[in-house]
Amino acid sequence: MGIMRIGHVDLNVLNIEESRNYYVNIMGLTVTREDADGTLYLKCWDEWDKYSLILRPSEEATFNRIAYKVRNDSDLDELKIKIENYGISTQLLEAGVVADCGRSLSFKLPSGHDFILYAHKEFIGKDTGDTNPAPWPFEGKGIKAHWIDHALMMCQGPESVMEVTKFFIDVFDFTLTEQVCVGPEGSLQAATWLACSSTPHDIAFVAGPEVGMHHFAFFLDGWNDILRAADVMAMHDVKIDVTPQRHGITRGETIYFFDPSGHRLETFAGLGYLAQPDMPVITWTEDELWRGIFYHTGVENGAFTTAYT
Ligand code: M3P
Numbered sequence: 001m002g003i004m005r006i007g008h009v010d011l012n013v014l015n016i017e018e019s020r021n022y023y024v025n026i027m028g029l030t031v032t033r034e035d036a037d038g039t040l041y042l043k044c045w046d047e048w049d050k051y052s053l054i055l056r057p058s059e060e061a062t063f064n065r066i067a068y069k070v071r072n073d074s075d076l077d078e079l080k081i082k083i084e085n086y087g088i089s090t091q092l093l094e095a096g097v098v099a100d101c102g103r104s105l106s107f108k109l110p111s112g113h114d115f116i117l118y119a120h121k122e123f124i125g126k127d128t129g130d131t132n133p134a135p136w137p138f139e140g141k142g143i144k145a146h147w148i149d150h151a152l153m154m155c156q157g158p159e160s161v162m163e164v165t166k167f168f169i170d171v172f173d174f175t176l177t178e179q180v181c182v183g184p185e186g187s188l189q190a191a192t193w194l195a196c197s198s199t200p201h202d203i204a205f206v207a208g209p210e211v212g213m214h215h216f217a218f219f220l221d222g223w224n225d226i227l228r229a230a231d232v233m234a235m236h237d238v239k240i241d242v243t244p245q246r247h248g249i250t251r252g253e254t255i256y257f258f259d260p261s262g263h264r265l266e267t268f269a270g271l272g273y274l275a276q277p278d279m280p281v282i283t284w285t286e287d288e289l290w291r292g293i294f295y296h297t298g299v300e301n302g303a304f305t306t307a308y309t
């Protein structure tokens with residue numbers, strides 16, 4: 001029932017051919033559809049649905065929308081009612097309006113982000129197949145990203161983070177796994193991590209000056225893959241924001257870096273911990289906020305929270 005996972009991220013990019021080369025040869029994705037207007041649809045090798053990333057040629061590098069996949073088509077009708085009862089208007093889009101997807105539900109999150117829910121997307125299958133599969137694709141390229149794991153969205157101030165967090169818990173049955181609490185007696189949530197699966201987060205929200213996307217993350221197996229990914233990035237002159245290290249929050253093993261348009265990406269490894277709905281919420285206090293983000297240094301990185309798309 002309800003939301004299963006992140007479905008796709010839809011972005012505007014500056015140079016579509018440069019982006020194609022970057023996501024195919026360095027990230028290891030495959031182009032599975034190309035529209036006449038130049039829009040590219042790509043998937044990671046370990047994903048089975050047709051695409052998880054949409055890149056639209058544009059003059060501006062902006063975040064368009066993010067989509068999550070629900071389990072059953074009837075979930076769309078049930079969630080439409082719940083979302084509208086919450087006071088948010090929605091639009092049911094016919095099959096095909098979202099490329100290669102069944103009907104979908106479009107609305108704005110309380111944080112202002114455009115959001116899509118869908119139940120069906122054309123099936124392609126993993127690059128390694130589903131009969132006696134190899135553990136990884138021999139022909140895979142670059143960092144061989146497994147799948148898109150999560151996104152972290154920027155919200156306008158802690159009030160917006162708190163509202164969208166409540167929305168995900170009340171309407172989508174997500175579990176709050178971690179939070180950064182600031183202000184008088186830690187009464188404000190400056191950032192939250194929420195899960196609908198058993199991973200530490202399927203989406204996260206952080207307070208900033210404007211609405212946007214801080215990053216989305218590709219999953220890798222483990223620490224050795226993170227090191228190799230950073231090597232591959234250096235070989236291709238990828239602009240690295242934060243070199244390999246550990247998050248206190250989620251325990252993830254991470255690299256932050258940029259795509260050619262300036263969208264921030266992350267490689268996230270390690271399954272963290274078993275996030276079950278009854279797990280106690282982990283709280284990071286204002287004085288240990290940077291320890292939560294970069295566990296080893298615990299030191300503030302100004303551009304990390306101010307630059308985003
Ligand atoms: C993650 C993660 C920020 C923290 C980010 C944490 C932007 O990206 O995957 O746990 O404050």
Ligand code: FE
Binds near residue numbers: 150217266
């Ligand atoms: Fe992340």
